Amino acid sequence: MKNIDLHLHTNASDGELTPKELVALAIEKKMEIIAITDHDEINGIDEALKYAGGKDITIIPGIEISCFEKDFSSEIDVIGIFIDHKCETMKKLSKLFKKFRVEEKNEMITKLNSLGYVITFEEVLQKADGSIGRPHIAKVLIEKYHEKFTTINQVFDTLIGRGKPAFVQRKKLLIKEAIDAIKSAGGVSILAHPARYIKKEMLQIITRFADSGGIAIETDYPYDKIMKFTNSINISINIKLRKIAKEKNLLISGGSDFHDKERGSVMGVAGLEKEEFALLKAAAELQK
8 A cells, every 4th residue: 555645536526525534534544645636626625735734644736637639539637736726727727627517417417318317417416515527427317216227337337438328528628738737837747547548549648648748647556446457467557657657758656546435446555655756746846
């Protein structure tokens, strides 16, 4: 287990725990440094920082920006850490992302209605303490159609995952736009979970990220927990990514991608050593 985890989600996006609960769990697990990296959202950071004040833990403000490029079939995630989440760039992005998210969920609900699933945006919104996400749609479907669905993953695999009947592609930034926004906010950009992208596109995506000014790639990630790879394959992938990072002159990052207990990833199951984290922190200082 690692005590530096730079990829965590709260219910400000699609996580299960409030920012306060997430920090409390991190303290319980004796984490030293964590980054709050909600999907296209910064609203959980202040609560996390306030609760962590005076406690033996460091909170790194972050964000995970969803990107899409027409020549890649994979949706690409770019993490930003050490960001100034109160700067004008992040405020404007937050408003834009909220608009994109609401449009996507309304279209998805319309598709579900056409498929015979009677749910409303208001019902989904009631499930979301923070930002509305696909897991909230899944929870409504589980409640209303419990004879068909018992888990969030089952709803994703059947209806609302990529390529499924009710999936809607949300409007997203280009990779370079995300990197530029993170840099403008004084942060370090990290390509999240490269091996989750389509295999034949992975190296091209890493190259596009590096050529666009990206700083690091996530080389310690629990593919075995999230994608059900074997532990040996997981280790092999992360070793390969470290080699690619070195070849591309990129720094390395790592994190658990913790959302909730159901998705299988545990806080601290992936992350960084202190020396590795220090390099990312030094890179952030150069962005200021």
